[in-house]
Amino acid sequence: MKTLTDDWSSPRLIDFLVFLRMEYAKKMFRETEVTVGGVSEHVGYTNTTSFKKIVGMSPGQYRESQAKNEERRLAVDNDK
Numbered sequence: 001m002k003t004l005t006d007d008w009s010s011p012r013l014i015d016f017l018v019f020l021r022m023e024y025a026k027k028m029f030r031e032t033e034v035t036v037g038g039v040s041e042h043v044g045y046t047n048t049t050s051f052k053k054i055v056g057m058s059p060g061q062y063r064e065s066q067a068k069n070e071e072r073r074l075a076v077d078n079d080k
Contacts, residue, residue, distance in 0.1 A: 018054070021045070025042075029062055036063075
């Protein structure tokens with residue numbers, strides 16, 4: 001019989017929690033000017049290694065790429 005702590009340490013739950021943290025961090029990078037350290041602290045990480053490993057780029061690179069995507073989207077919207 002599994003205990004409650006076994007359920008909390010299951011790989012699926014841990015993966016889901018990491019996913020939620022990363023999605024929230026990405027949202028903060030897209031929608032706020034909070035520093036990288038501030039976002040890391042807010043989502044519960046002490047460094048950016050996990051973000052880079054999961055997302056494939058540093059938080060600064062992610063924020064920059066999202067800003068460029070938004071500029072492109074606005075340019076396309078203005079051309080309509």
